Amino acid sequence: MSERVYKKIRLVGVSRQSYEKAIQNAIEEAGKTLHGLSWFEVMEQRGAIVDGVAEFQVTIEIGFKIERANV
Structure with a gap:
């Protein structure tokens, strides 16, 4: 089993349609700059x-894998 490290960040998604759409907005926006998104928790x-x-x-809170540089 390979060793992994994850980081979590906290975001607030907003929508005039629904809570589900607010979650989707936050995840989509995070995915534009973060890689390796793994899970989310509604806080x-x-x-x-x-x-x-x-x-x-x-x-x-969105969890994502920390990528190690190949040395």
Whole structure:
């Protein structure tokens, strides 16, 4: 079994459609700059009202594998 190291970061996804879409938005955005995304955990769900419209907000932690440089 190979040895691995992972890192977790905390993000807040936002959507006017649903909590699921807020999660998807956060994961898609993280995937633009992070590689090796492995899992996510929902830490908090909340809502806001912006200009009379409901907004879904989800705090997630995303885990990703730390890539080692080949030396």
